[in-house]
Amino acid sequence: MAGLSSRSAVAIHALAMLANRREGSLTSAEIADSLESNPVMVRRVLGRLRDADLVWSTEGRGGGWSLARPPRNITLYDAYVAVEEGRIFSRHTRPPSGACEVGRNIGDLLDAEFQSAERALEERLDRTTVADLLQRILAADKEPADH
Template identity: 45%
Template sequence: MSANSRLTIAAHALAWIGLYQRQGHEVATSEQIASSVNTNPVVIRRLLGDLRRAGLVESRRGVGAGWSLARDLESMTLLDVYEAVEPGPLFALHRAAPDPECVVGHGIQPAMRRIYDGIEETLRSELARVTLKDVLQDVLAAPR
């Protein structure tokens, strides 16, 4: 099972747009962002679509087309980004109900649900503490 990188790529895109706008540019293209992320612009456009639906970015069509932040980086948390790009719970239970006659099958889902709920609560709490401004500051402070 591979790890999901949508949150990381979304944070990367938002920090990049924020820095680009600080440098005096109004909008960034998905091609520019994709170059920084080293991925296909289609991947970036899909992700930015999720971020737009969450009110984190805006898009402009036509001449001067591109993406801009809908909010300041200071007012966006990683939790906002996570909720925009990661639908559903962090962990899933069985696809089919386990055997209720089996002692493990009977109790495994409630036991795992309690554990997963605690993990999800901790994750959300930690993500809510970090703004995209914090992320960009860490990025800019990193040694090259």
């Protein structure tokens, strides 16, 4: 099963950082520092976000990455679609035995369940904007650390 990569988490983290940056831009190195990750991988994810018109970049001194639209107009689903490939769930890598009643019948039934689960995930991600998430991030940072 392919499943979700970490690209969605990286993309959403980057979008939240960019939303938190009131003016100017951030470099991929600054975003990578927050992620404690490799700037090359961050640039790849940012490139996909740029291709989806969620961010834009400027070259040269003082350049970097910025949101292409207000954070209230970017959902977590937008980020997910921009960076993930294929389906979350997949069938067996090889077809199960047609001689077995479970093997004969499970494929189509699993497909229906998996499609329903993917739709639920997509609908949930589409309900949260980057602005919503950033508001919760900043509120969590103000909470006492002893909870």
